Amino acid sequence: MVALKLEALGAHYGRNRIFTDITTGDIVGGMLTAVIGPNAAGKSTLFKRIAGLLKGDGVVHVSGEESLRPICYMPQDTGANAVLTVYESVLLASKQGSGWKVADQELVDIDRILSSLRITDLAFRDLGELSGGQRQLVAIAQALVRKPQILLMDEPTSALDLFRQIEVLQHMHQLARQTDMAVLIALHDLNHAMRYCDHSLVVADGRLVANGPTADVITPALLRQVYRVDARIENCTQGRPLVIVDAALA
Structure with missing residues (x-):
């Protein structure tokens, strides 16, 4: 089973230090972990640092991984390329870091993921035609098709209506357990964190304020x-x- 552990992690933009000395125990597969804190607390920066998109102090430890792509980061701003259809964009995501030959199983996986997120009807729509919420669901599909062992989701429900928010959180909660994937999800709704997340990290004032079972943390x-x-x-x-x-x- 995969485990993520942060040791004295820090990050900065130029001379502006965003956070420092963030240390955790093992965040293990099978759990949904909320990353919470006020605006500008550094949650997005923390995800970028874990994903290796930013350099900084400390070490990100990943143990037990068997995948060539153990960590996948889903940013807040997913953008939209009007040239691609939804299906093409998810297929392209599945081929990142691998050859361009498409196996039958990859097409089956894409169909399954689109169906699980209930966006099969969007498959041949151009990305540029979609609403913000629809693009957010497509971004989740693009992340899941890569089959990461650690998935970092930066406010994936921010553009979704209430029904879709609950649907996505339920799906990710179940998927983490079924696949032993470690899912870290930045949230602002604390009631959603309490309802769906096993574990919580609280980031504020450039440091880790609390870390543990959600019921004990909030x-x-x-x-x-x-x-x-x-x-x-x-x-x-x-x-x-x-x-x-x-x-x-x-």
Whole structure:
């Protein structure tokens, strides 16, 4: 089983240090891990640093990997190339780092992924014709077809309506377990993190503030410290914890 471990990780843009000394235990396959924190906390930069797109201090340890492409990063801004259809873009993603010969199984995998995300009807639409939410779903398909063992998803639900948000989070939660993939997902909705994510990392003020099981990490004290809100954690009628915010703190 794959495991991701960060050791004294740091990153900066020029002289502007974004974060420093981020250290975690093993983030293992089969788990959905939320990466949470306020705006400009460095979540996107952390993903780029883990994916090797930025240089910096520290070491990213990946153990147990068997894939040639163990880490895949899905950015917030996926862009759109109007020249390609959805199907072509997903096929192109599947061929990154490999030869150009297309096997029958690769086509089967693409069909399965499009179906699982319920975007088969978009297969032969040009990317440039799609809405932001549709492009976000295509970007998820492009990431999944690469079969990574570690998937970094930077706010993959930000452009989706509520139904699609829940559908994607349910799908990723199940997929992580079924494939032993380690999925790290940047989220702003803390109730979604509490409902679907086994583990949470909290990034704020250029450092790792908390790291552990989501139910232990998201507390009224942390919400006051990191988000500057007066909030409660209460269980709904089905026994699931919910964040209820009473006031923003001055």
